[in-house]
Structure formats: structure tokens, C-alpha cells
Amino acid sequence: MTIGFRPMTEDDLPAVRDWLQRPHVREWWGDPDEQYALIDGDRDEPAMDQYIMLMDGEAAGYLQCYALTAWNDGFGPQPDATRGIDLFIAGHERIGRGHGALAIQAFCDLMLQRGVPRVVTDPSPANVRAIRAYEKAGFRRERLVDTPDGPALLMSCDPADLPRRPSEPS
Known part of the structure; x- marks a missing residue:
């Protein structure tokens, strides 16, 4: 499987809106209308980069990569230029098969x-x-942190962590 990423465009918004409605996405991302408004509103946010995940050339999910700001101050001190990520896989058929680990x-x-x-x-x-x-x-795993969305598990990946590769999905 080939994994790729391309910048999200306005043309992707209908697909993102649809994906947010799916039960496996809604379970963790919350209210689809609220999340859609946030994603759409972040298109011009300089601290946020938004991508469409591609799997074998097909749009397969959403990924956002952001600079740490006051919103993330609960993460504690981090190296300068640390980036945060959030993502979801669009198709339920890709869940539990290793695709997420490969994309991450x-x-x-x-x-x-x-x-x-x-x-x-x-x-x-x-x-x-x-x-x-x-x-x-x-x-x-680092530690539990408080965020505006509630408790979260802070996790980190440094260059030294890269040799460990996920196995190919089935």
C-alpha cells in the first residue's frame, strides 16, 4: 500500500463533511457540524496545516498538523518547532487493519x-x-493532560523512535 498526503482544498470540504458524519469518526471527533466548522475555519489558520490522506492514490482520511499554541499549553514544555497531529480514517473498512499506523x-x-x-x-x-x-x-505514552476537549493522553514521537515500523496491513 502506498501512503501519501496532499494539502486539503476547498473542494475536499464536502468529503470531509461526509466523513465526519460516519459513526467511527463521530465517536471520537464529536458533533459533525461543530467539527466541520472548526476544520473549515482552520483553513486560513497559519498554525494549522490540513491534509487529505491518500491510500493507494484514493482519498482515505483527514490529517491536521499544527504548531503548538496557547491552546496546547497543557502539553508542557516541548522542543521548539514541535508539531501536533490529529487524524481520522474515512472508511470503516480500513479500521483495525494497520492502515492508521502506516499513515501516522x-x-x-x-x-x-x-x-x-x-x-x-x-x-x-x-x-x-x-x-x-x-x-x-x-x-x-507521556502522561495524562487536560485539554479544552477534556482529558487526553499526551504521546510523542522523536527521531530516535522511528526505527520501529508498523507491520504491513492485511
């Missing part, structure tokens, strides 16, 4: 090759599937 690893490889010193994420402590995917991609 591929994106972190890109960021770390570009000189980003650390990538962090903050899934819900109850989101076992996401935590497992991040760990397979080389992330380490």
Missing part, C-alpha cells in the same frame, strides 16, 4: 525529515484503537 508513521517520517524535532498527539485515554495505532507508529 509515513507522516511522522516526513515531518522529522523536514527537521521537526518532535511530533505529539493527544487521543482520548479511552480511544484504545488510536493509542495502539500511534504506538505501532513509534509514539510513546
Whole structure:
């Protein structure tokens, strides 16, 4: 499977709106209308980069990569230029098959090759599937943190964490 990323455009918004409605996305991202408004509103946010994940050339999900700001001050001190990520896979048929770990690893490889010193994420402590995917991609559990969305598990990936690669999905 080939994994890629392209910048999200306005033309992608109808697909993103549809994906946010899907039960496996809504479970962790919350109200689809509220999340859509945030994603749409972040298109002009300089601290936020938005991507469409591609799997074998097909649009397969959404990924946002952001500079740490006051919104993330609960993450504690991080190296300068640390980036945070959040993502979801659009199709339920790709869930539980290793696709998420592959996408996370591929994106972190890109960021770390570009000189980003650390990538962090903050899934819900109850989101076992996401935590497992991040760990397979080389992330380490740091600690529980408070965010505006509630408690989260801070996880991080540094360049030294990269040799650990997820296995190819079935």
C-alpha cells in the first residue's frame, strides 16, 4: 500500500463533511457540524496545516498538523518547532487493519525529515484503537493532560523512535 498526503482544498470540504458524519469518526471527533466548522475555519489558520490522506492514490482520511499554541499549553514544555497531529480514517473498512499506523508513521517520517524535532498527539485515554495505532507508529505514552476537549493522553514521537515500523496491513 502506498501512503501519501496532499494539502486539503476547498473542494475536499464536502468529503470531509461526509466523513465526519460516519459513526467511527463521530465517536471520537464529536458533533459533525461543530467539527466541520472548526476544520473549515482552520483553513486560513497559519498554525494549522490540513491534509487529505491518500491510500493507494484514493482519498482515505483527514490529517491536521499544527504548531503548538496557547491552546496546547497543557502539553508542557516541548522542543521548539514541535508539531501536533490529529487524524481520522474515512472508511470503516480500513479500521483495525494497520492502515492508521502506516499513515501516522509515513507522516511522522516526513515531518522529522523536514527537521521537526518532535511530533505529539493527544487521543482520548479511552480511544484504545488510536493509542495502539500511534504506538505501532513509534509514539510513546507521556502522561495524562487536560485539554479544552477534556482529558487526553499526551504521546510523542522523536527521531530516535522511528526505527520501529508498523507491520504491513492485511
